[in-house]
Every structure is written in structure tokens, then in C-alpha cells.
Amino acid sequence: MIKRIIEISNPARLSLKNRQMVVDREGFESVSVPIEDIGVLILDHSAIAHTQGILAACSENNVAVLICNARHLPGAILLPIEGNSLHSKTIAQQAQITEPTRKRLWQEIVKAKICEQANVLLNAKVDNHPLPAYVKMVRSGDPDNYEAQAARIYWQRLFGKTFRRDPDGFGINILLNYGYAVMRAAVARAIVGAGLHPSMGLHHHNQYNAFCLADDLLEPLRPAVDRKVYELCKRLPDEPALTPESKRTLLETLGVDCTINGQRLPLMTSLHHYAANIRKAICDGQKRVEIPAL
Template identity: 25%
Template sequence: MTIVELSTHGSSLRRKGERFVVGRKDEATGETKKQEVPAEHVEAILVSANAMISTSAIRLCTERQIQLVMADWVGHPFARMWSSTPGRQTEIRRAQYAALDAEVGNEITRDLVMEKLRGQAGLLRDLKNNRGEGAPREIDEGLEAVRAAAHSARTLPNSRELRSKMLGIEGSAASRYFAALSAALPAQWRFSGRSQNPGTDPFNASLNYMYGIGYSGVAKVAILSGLDPNAGFYHADRYGHPVLTYDLIEPCRPAIDRALLPLFTKREAAESWFERNYAGDPDGEEAPAAGNAVRISPDGRKRLITVYKAQVKDELERATWERCRKITRTLIGGAHR
């Protein structure tokens, strides 16, 4: 299955029988190149540039239950179209809502948490092996804590309290995990605990920034998959918040951690990447920050974006598609039990 993206201005989408005709303008020559794609091979269409879309193409999307999503230039969705008649998406959504407080929702929560913990354990294991006998003891302690959390998560009985207990299990390992990451860093970049919104040290500020980029990729896939991004399984519902995105980013975090670490361990990160004691822009839209907040400078942002695109983006979106497909299969299977 294919995701069709219209990301250059002047693109077009038309219908020719049971095919889409995609027109993309070559920015260098100004010529429009056309490509025909069978509708049966299209899973979703993402439009992130000024484009012309025919009503017949929209109708083909609705006939084939293909998600048609509008996004801004960085790929963050802001609107979508779907059929006004019941179809597969209606079935998926109905099953998703029914599963939120059911055993099926617990199964999905457990899978997401287990995948995250496996990723964390794999990263710490690699850090330990790469350092041999000279590995800091915090890495061993972190690995032991994550493995213990994985065992607890795997054997935790199903109940109404599973999600809250799972948060406690994961949280108990998180402090040891981040202590291990800190111990792996050169002395000047070590930190004391995880800090969010804002980060209070360069590593946490960088991590927050890369997680933020990851949210956009996960949100895009969640919407394209047909799931409701505002109905999560693991995180509590919060009005106006895409809590399913919060669920789906969890297994992705270790991959982002892994991509960020070498920038610090190989001493590429520089003080010029960070603005320390940042207090926000009192004349702008940015909210005031704590006095010890660290902000990423334009040079730092540029490098982090480059690393994300090269090492994280494609795999994150591919893996999130697989998770969304698995969740959909689990939901539909649970609804038919």
C-alpha cells in the first residue's frame, strides 16, 4: 500500500477511472510531471502544499475509504475528509471507543509499554557492551530496573486499574533509565533527572525538542490510519489533546534517545547550541519559562532536525503505521468476539 504525498506547490490530484492522476510541478524546470496510481494501492493521501484536488478525486477517496488529509508545511495535520456514509472507518472508530475501558484497551496498553521497555533495554544493553568493563554502574542498574519493569508489565493481571498501575511500573524504571543515560555522557553534559517543559539542561532540552518533532510524525500517521487521535488507551483522555499520539510516541522514544546520544558522547554538541537561563520572550507569543530553562539555538535546532530526518523519521513513521494496523486488527477482532 502507498501513501501519496502532495508536498510541492502547484500539485494536482485528479481521477481517471479507478486511478488517481497525481501532477507534481518540478521546481527547477516548472514542468508538471504526471503519475497514475491505482486507487486499490493507495492507503492514504496527504496534502501539505497548495494543490488543486478535483471533486471526482475526492469521491474516489470516499468510495475506496482512503483517508484524505490536509497538513501544514511541516506535515502536521489540520483537517481531513471522510465519507458521509458508514464504512470501515466508522467500524474502526466505534470499536476504538468501545475498547477504551475494556480488556482490548488493556491489551493495546500492555503492548505499547512492553515495546517501549524493550527498546530501552536494548539501548542500555548496547551502551554496556560498547563500554565493556568500564561501563558505569548506573547502566547496569538502569538495565536491571527496566528488565524488572518489563517483567511486571508482562505479568500484571487485567483490571480496571491496569493503566494506572502500568504508569507506576514504567515511572519506577524511568529514573534509573535516565540516570544511566546521564552516566554515559561526558561530565559537562550530565544531568540530574528528566526535565520537561522546559528542559533545564542541554540534554533534556534536546530530547524534548526531538520528541516534539516525533509527535508530528506520529500524529500524521494516526490520522491517516483512520483511528481517532483524541481517544487514547494508555494516557487519560484530555479534552482537546491528541492522547492517542501520546500513546503511540511511547515505543518511539528509545529510538530518539539512541539517535541523540552520539551527538553528546562523540562531543559534537557545543555550547553554541543552547541558550541557558532562558526566560522566554516577554514581547512574543512564547510563554515565560523558568529561570533555569535551556532553549535550543537556531544552530542547535538545525543539527537536531538533520539527525532526526536522517536517523529517525522514516523508521518512526514506518513503525507507527505497523502499530496502527495492529491496533486496528486488535480492535476489529475484539469487537467481533
């Protein structure tokens, strides 16, 4: 069963009762949801109160809890310290990953990302671009930086020549930022469930980033968000904004069907297969890595 993504954006009190998350709002009847059914919980209001018990239950059930900032973008993620029975062994093997394995995995991730970007442009009826050729040219570790070369072409073809990707921007950028942040939390959740540590990346490395591996594995999934944002922009008559309706549409991204290991699965479910494949490549030397494809 696909896990639920729940966003709370009004004043509320969250508590735990009989393994259920109980949401109390003034003037409304209480609502309860089984903790085991939740995959991602998004808290987007400064007047939300919660008990320690609900956070502990979320941790025990590998629920990613996102706390949003004043711009309504996820600013913090709460994840369990241990999500797998072989956690210590897996972490030790992850820390000893060889450079050839690291570069090979990054090559596969970049190829998958560019391939998905090409599919988004195809869906948007944009042709005459070199992205399909770039996929075949990516070498181990992507020393030629085809990821960046593809991105420059991709953004201008998708959103126009004046568009610039800005993590601090508004309009289209704020929709992308929200979608990426939710996807990042879901990826981090799957990583912890596979016994890996989200801070130990393959390509991304920053001592101040606790989610380097999540950012690595997120890359080929970004185009799924891009497609949703493109579809939203086509429907919206005015400047895109982060509204309850647009957030609802972006959260639907985790429910879209994708292909992995020869199966069609919801993207949220496929993330666990994806993380497990990465763990096998790191710990068991598995050569072939399956990445979700839309």
C-alpha cells in the same frame, strides 16, 4: 509496498493530475508522485499552495497530511473521516469498551514501551538499571505508574543527568518532538484505516485532544525515535538542531524493520497490523495483542 513519506519544505504549488500529486516549483521542472504511493505528506513552508483536489485525493487514499508551524514542527494533521467499510460498527464497539479491557491493553502498551526503552539503553551500552525488572512488575492499568518511574531513569541514562524532557524545548528535545509528531501521524493513519477513531483513547483522555488513541498506541514506538536521536547526537559535533539532514534521518525511523505477528516488516507497514490487533481486542475480545518490537 511501504508507503512513501514526503516532506516539502520550499515554496511550491501542489495539484492533482491523473491520480498523481504534481509539485511545481519556480525554476524547477514539475515532479509527480502517485497518490496511492504516499503514506505521509509533510508541508513545511508558509508559501506552499495546494488545490482542493489534492487534499481530497489524500483523504480518499488515507494519506496523513501534516502542516508544520513556525518552529517546523507538525502542528496539524489532516485525516479522512472514514477509513474502513465497517467504520460505524467499529466506532460503536470502541465507545463501549469495558474497563478491564482498557486496563489490560494499557498494561501491554506500558510493558512494551519499557521493554523497548531497555533495548535502547542496551544498544547505547548502558546497563545496571531496573527497566527489565519493571516490565514484569507492570499490573493491569499500571496503577503503580511504572511508565513514569522507568522514564525518569531512562532519560538520564540515555542523554545525561542534566537532560529534561521538554515538549517546548530545543536541542535534543526538538528532534524528539519532530520524530514523535511524524510517528503520531502515521499511527493515527493506521488507526483510521482499522476503522477506529483516534480521539477515543485507552489511557490518554482530554477533551481538547483529538488523538488520544494515537497517543496511547504511540507510546511503545517512541523508543524507535529515541534511538535515532541518540545516534544523531553521537554524530553531531555541535548542539543538535532540526535541519534538513536531521529531519531526513528521523523520517527513516518509519522504514526500520520490526517484528509483529511473527514477521519482519517495515515499521510503517507494521502499524496497520498493530491497529488491527487493537481493533480485534476492542471489538472481538482478542486476548493477545501484538505490538511492533524493534
